[in-house]
Amino acid sequence: MRESEVWGKTRDQWIRELPALKDLVKLKETFWENPALLPTAVALKTSPLTMDDILDAEARLKRFAPMIAAAFPETAAAGGIIESPLKSIPSYASRLRMLTDRGFTGSLMVKCDSHLPVSGSIKARGGIYEVLHHAESLAMTMEDLKETDNYTRLLEEPFRSLFSRHELAVGSTGNLGLSIGIMGARLGFRTTVHMSRDARQWKKDLLRGRGVTVLEYDGDYSLAVEEGRKSAGENCHFVDDENSTELFLGYATAALRLKGQLEKAGQRVDSDHPLFVYLPCGVGGGPGGVAFGLKLVFGDAVHCFFAEPTHSPCMLLGLMTGCHDKVSVQDFGIDNITSADGLAVGRASGFVGKTIEPFLSGCCTVSDETLFRRLKLLTDLEDLSLEPSALAGFTGPEMLTATKEGRSYLTRFTPENLTRATHIAWATGGGMVPEEEMKGYYKRAEKQSALPVPE
Numbered sequence: 001m002r003e004s005e006v007w008g009k010t011r012d013q014w015i016r017e018l019p020a021l022k023d024l025v026k027l028k029e030t031f032w033e034n035p036a037l038l039p040t041a042v043a044l045k046t047s048p049l050t051m052d053d054i055l056d057a058e059a060r061l062k063r064f065a066p067m068i069a070a071a072f073p074e075t076a077a078a079g080g081i082i083e084s085p086l087k088s089i090p091s092y093a094s095r096l097r098m099l100t101d102r103g104f105t106g107s108l109m110v111k112c113d114s115h116l117p118v119s120g121s122i123k124a125r126g127g128i129y130e131v132l133h134h135a136e137s138l139a140m141t142m143e144d145l146k147e148t149d150n151y152t153r154l155l156e157e158p159f160r161s162l163f164s165r166h167e168l169a170v171g172s173t174g175n176l177g178l179s180i181g182i183m184g185a186r187l188g189f190r191t192t193v194h195m196s197r198d199a200r201q202w203k204k205d206l207l208r209g210r211g212v213t214v215l216e217y218d219g220d221y222s223l224a225v226e227e228g229r230k231s232a233g234e235n236c237h238f239v240d241d242e243n244s245t246e247l248f249l250g251y252a253t254a255a256l257r258l259k260g261q262l263e264k265a266g267q268r269v270d271s272d273h274p275l276f277v278y279l280p281c282g283v284g285g286g287p288g289g290v291a292f293g294l295k296l297v298f299g300d301a302v303h304c305f306f307a308e309p310t311h312s313p314c315m316l317l318g319l320m321t322g323c324h325d326k327v328s329v330q331d332f333g334i335d336n337i338t339s340a341d342g343l344a345v346g347r348a349s350g351f352v353g354k355t356i357e358p359f360l361s362g363c364c365t366v367s368d369e370t371l372f373r374r375l376k377l378l379t380d381l382e383d384l385s386l387e388p389s390a391l392a393g394f395t396g397p398e399m400l401t402a403t404k405e406g407r408s409y410l411t412r413f414t415p416e417n418l419t420r421a422t423h424i425a426w427a428t429g430g431g432m433v434p435e436e437e438m439k440g441y442y443k444r445a446e447k448q449s450a451l452p453v454p455e
């Protein structure tokens with residue numbers, strides 16, 4: 001086999017320089033501590049985005065809240081604010097203590113973005129925010145919308161005609177397409193979703209049912225994005241998952257809401273009460289935006305980790321090599337084939353990688369086998385049904401407390417502080433998965449769980 005080079009080095013040379021790459025290329029589950037992490041105050045000095053940007057996004061979402069409440073009645077009780085519950089999962093936490101030989105201490109919670117209204121995944125934050133941002137800017141420049149107006153106006157003329165003359169397009173493995181498609185179509189935009197081969201059929205069917213054009217490609221996420229970007233013409237706003245600051249800021253507002261939820265739940269966060277958050281990562285915008293927001297809200301008291309499939313560790317590869325979006329998992333012979341469809345991304349966002357690098361504590365990778373084992377545990381113990389991608393964060397606490405690399409990160413805390421810690425697994429999707437599909441996931445999970453755990 002001919003040894004191909006990546007940025008002037010062979011794979012072997014890369015591995016000699018970065019020993020952690022070896023396990024990654026072998027598709028082993030790994031925990032990686034980010035050597036580029038900085039104190040939050042220092043990291044902020046060079047950050048392209050700030051708290052003001054997040055507050056601006058939150059204010060925009062509040063302006064839209066009356067319109068959202070009118071257009072999506074399931075959000076009316078919350079006043080049109082699209083937010084998800086934060087839940088304790090005590091039974092799963094006790095099981096985790098067993099699985100880690102009591103290495104895991106502290107409390108474990110789940111952030112149920114799986115149950116975000118409107119589109120049932122974390123994309124209901126960033127995706128919907130970007131559509132609203134675009135709609136507002138069109139309505140203000142082309143018509144007479146003012147910030148002080150009641151935005152339910154936007155559901156009527158002249159705005160419907162305005163939006164119908166404009167297009168939205170996006171490339172997606174499924175969930176971003178759902179969010180952009182559902183909100184875009186509701187406002188009257190002509191919306192096209194370019195779907196990668198990983199996208200589930202039910203997501204395409206649902207979108208077509210709402211009048212969205214769905215184009216399918218026999219390639220991965222990067223191809224779907226490339227095709228989408230190419231075919232977006234004039235009067236078309238292409239939602240660029242790899243480069244969009246709007247998406248990123250929409251995700252980041254989650255941190256402001258989480259702060260209130262933690263206070264309500266009586267969970268303190270400070271240097272004696274660390275907060276650990278585990279976020280499933282695909283191209284990076286969702287987990288990156290949320291982690292960025294969390295660091296701005298909680299500073300050095302919060303520790304954010306991304307979780308990726310062993311077959312699609314694009315963000316980890318980009319961070320570890322420092323090549324960000326200049327490398328793909330395929331460059332290192334990794335196939336980007338995983339049942340975690342929302343995370344089936346071979347090349348990470350360079351914008352997110354570079355922005356989040358000084359704020360991120362580390363990354364871990366997880367096999368599909370482990371995802372399905374956790375799917376079964378969570379269903380059995382907590383009656384919580386998630387899509388496979390959303391399970392990735394659940395292995396974070398195990399990787400942190402039961403691997404040598406993870407424990408090395410924990411040496412910065414006292415045992416007392418760790419007992420007082422809060423861990424949050426970010427459950428990123430699953431709320432809209434049809435029952436039959438969920439049964440199929442559970443069946444596979446049962447089969448997987450009956451097999452011995454591989455070493």
Ligand SMILES: *Cc1c(COP(=O)(O)O)cnc(C)c1O
Pocket residue numbers: 121122123175176280281282283284285286287288342343387389390428429430
């Ligand atoms: C998109 C998605 C993610 C990751 O978000 P990125 O912005 O692609 O990193 C995680 N989980 C689910 C279910 C998703 O749909």
